Amino acid sequence: MLIRDVCSLALYCQKCGSIHIHDVPYFSAERRTELYCESCGHEKARLLRLGKGRVAVEASCVVCGTENRFVYALHRLRHVGLEKIYCMTDHFELGYIGRRRRIEELMRFNQEEFEALHPHDGKNFIEKQRILLEALNRVHDMARDGDIVCPCGGEELTADIRGSYIVLECERCGSFCVLRAENAGDLEKLRFGVGLRAPSRA
Ligand SMILES: [Zn+2]
Ligand SMILES: [Zn+2]
Ligand SMILES: [Zn+2]
Numbered sequence: 001m002l003i004r005d006v007c008s009l010a011l012y013c014q015k016c017g018s019i020h021i022h023d024v025p026y027f028s029a030e031r032r033t034e035l036y037c038e039s040c041g042h043e044k045a046r047l048l049r050l051g052k053g054r055v056a057v058e059a060s061c062v063v064c065g066t067e068n069r070f071v072y073a074l075h076r077l078r079h080v081g082l083e084k085i086y087c088m089t090d091h092f093e094l095g096y097i098g099r100r101r102r103i104e105e106l107m108r109f110n111q112e113e114f115e116a117l118h119p120h121d122g123k124n125f126i127e128k129q130r131i132l133l134e135a136l137n138r139v140h141d142m143a144r145d146g147d148i149v150c151p152c153g154g155e156e157l158t159a160d161i162r163g164s165y166i167v168l169e170c171e172r173c174g175s176f177c178v179l180r181a182e183n184a185g186d187l188e189k190l191r192f193g194v195g196l197r198a199p200s201r202a
Contacts, residue, residue, distance in 0.1 A: 004023075004025065004026060005023040005024060005025055005026060005100070006024045006025070006026045006055075006074050006077045006078055007023075007024050007077045007078065007080055007097060007098055007099065007100075008021050008022065008023050008024065008097070008098065008099065008100040008103055009021070009022050009023075009024055009035070009045070009047075009057065009085075009095065009096075009097050010022070010095050010096045010097075010103045010107070011035070011044045011045050011059055011085065011094055011095030011096075012093070012094060012095050012129055012130065012133055013037035013039065013040060013042050013044050013133070014042070014044070014059075014060060014061070014062035014094075014133060014137075015037065015040050015042035015062075015133075015137055016037060016039050016040040016042065016130075016133070016134055016137070017129065017130035017131065017132065017133030017134045017137075018037060018038070018039040018040070018130060019095065019107065019126060019129075019130070020037070020038045020039075021100060021103050021104065021107070022035050023100065024047065024055065024077070026074070028049060030049070031048065031049045032046060032047070032048050032049070033046070033047040033048075034046055034047075035047060044059065045057055045058060045059040046058040046059075050071065053073060053074045053075060054071055054072065054073050054074065055071075055072055055074055055077070056069055056070065056071045056072075057069075057070045057072070057085070057097075058070075059085070059094055059095075061087035061089065061090065061092050061094060062133065062136060062137065062140075063087065063090055063092045063136065063159075063160075063161050064087060064089045064090045064092070066087055066088060066089040066090070068087055068088050068089075068094070070085060072097075077097070080097060080098045080099075081098050081099055081102055082096060082097075082098035082099065082102040082103065082106065082113065082116070082117065083096065083097050083098055084096060084117060085097055090161075092161065093129060096117075106126075107126060109124070109126070128164055128182060131164075131181055131182060131183060131184070131186065131187060132161065132164055132166075132181045132182075134181075134187060135166060135179065135181035135186065135187055135190060136159060136161070136166055136181070138187070138190050139159055139166060139168065139179070139190070139194065140159070142190075142193075142194065143155075143157050143159075143168075147193065147194075148168070148193075148194045148196070150170035150172065150173060150175050150196045151175065151196065151197075151198070152170060152172055152173040152175065153172075154170040154171060154172035154173060154175075156170070156171035156172065157169065157170055157171065157196075158171060164180065164181055164182040165178050165179060165180055165181065166178075166179045166181050167179075168194065168196065169196075170196055173198065174198075174199050175196040175197055175198045175199065176196060176197070176199060177194055177195060177196045177197065179194065
């Protein structure tokens with residue numbers, strides 16, 4: 001049997017949150033391949049051929065802004081069943097690497113694959129992750145466009161992820177806002193704007 005693909009790679013688009021499977025070819029003329037989101041066209045990752053049979057995956061994390069670089073030995077990748085890829089700074093889950101069939105099963109919500117990788121995250125983790133990323137990007141866009149301004153006049157905000165909530169905080173005065181990003185209804189609510197309130201001094 002001829003080996004065509006080392007493994008497959010599925011990353012959440014850091015712009016729209018959707019996830020698709022890309023194959024990592026064993027032999028490639030390209031030293032550098034960009035992987036784009038099939039839904040929105042955003043660049044999801046770069047695949048780089050390194051010397052000595054290694055490959056690097058570069059993927060940024062929209063939550064903390066880290067530009068991650070993961071280096072894998074091709075011979076090891078051939079034997080990976082299914083592994084998570086997560087941000088090296090905040091452990092935000094970026095996607096999966098491994099056998100195409102196993103990733104497909106995971107994305108079809110195969111319960112066995114799910115429990116192996118996400119023992120505590122419940123059944124709909126992939127959909128939750130998609131909504132979380134979409135919500136986070138909307139919040140980023142609103143902040144960039146000046147649509148979220150703290151009552152103190154501060155425009156510098158930080159966004160943190162706590163489970164399926166986004167916590168927005170004013171850098172200047174500490175006022176904050178907790179936004180749930182778990183389902184389509186939560187995304188819909190973002191249309192009505194975001195308001196920050198002062199922390200209680202209890
Ligand atoms: Zn996308
Ligand atoms: Zn991160
Ligand atoms: Zn403020």
